[in-house]
Amino acid sequence: MNTPQNDDKNLWVSWDEYHRLIEQLALAVYESGWQFDKILCLARGGLRVGDQLARIYDVPLGILATSSYREAEGTLRGELDIAQYITITRGSLSGRVLLVDDLVDSGVTLEKVGRHLQERYPDVTEVKSAVLWFKACSHVKPDFYVQYLPTNPWIHQPFEGYDTLRPHNLAAWIKRGSNESC
Numbered sequence: 001m002n003t004p005q006n007d008d009k010n011l012w013v014s015w016d017e018y019h020r021l022i023e024q025l026a027l028a029v030y031e032s033g034w035q036f037d038k039i040l041c042l043a044r045g046g047l048r049v050g051d052q053l054a055r056i057y058d059v060p061l062g063i064l065a066t067s068s069y070r071e072a073e074g075t076l077r078g079e080l081d082i083a084q085y086i087t088i089t090r091g092s093l094s095g096r097v098l099l100v101d102d103l104v105d106s107g108v109t110l111e112k113v114g115r116h117l118q119e120r121y122p123d124v125t126e127v128k129s130a131v132l133w134f135k136a137c138s139h140v141k142p143d144f145y146v147q148y149l150p151t152n153p154w155i156h157q158p159f160e161g162y163d164t165l166r167p168h169n170l171a172a173w174i175k176r177g178s179n180e181s182c
Helices: 015-032 047-057 108-120 167-176
Strands: 010-012 038-043 061-071 076-082 095-100 124-135 144-149 154-156
Touching (some): 015 047, 015 144, 038 047, 038 108, 047 061, 047 124, 095 108, 108 124
Parallel strands (some): 010 154, 038 095, 124 144
Antiparallel strands (some): 061 076
């Protein structure tokens, strides 16, 4: 399926491009020479990114649920919620941590999660952030990113169709082949 044309207000991302961006992010971190012990991804947007990076680097993956885009089918930002606990595959969150999300928009999430980690996880010795997209409107610059977006477009990620798909619509969705657009 063809994606719509990108412009200053909209960035449309296919699954292939999405996976290439994750690979480019992994390479940027590697080429920096910085070594880390664990990856902490921010759910939901950083889940897929964190999972792929944890597989590439073969390090434990931690998950911290955060949410601010809940209104209007996930298009309006609200107050940031940070989960009380982190789930991690091996051990506890400690050492050098690569904090992963899909994008940095305002910078509020990276800033608040950074403070959250300092306050609640004293065994974390260093944190660096990695995202696919860094928007110019952010007041926080991530340590690693793949694309800088000077016009702050809305990013249409390949899985956003699932935001409105419900179980009772699955049969028609599959029959129509609409899952290719997600």
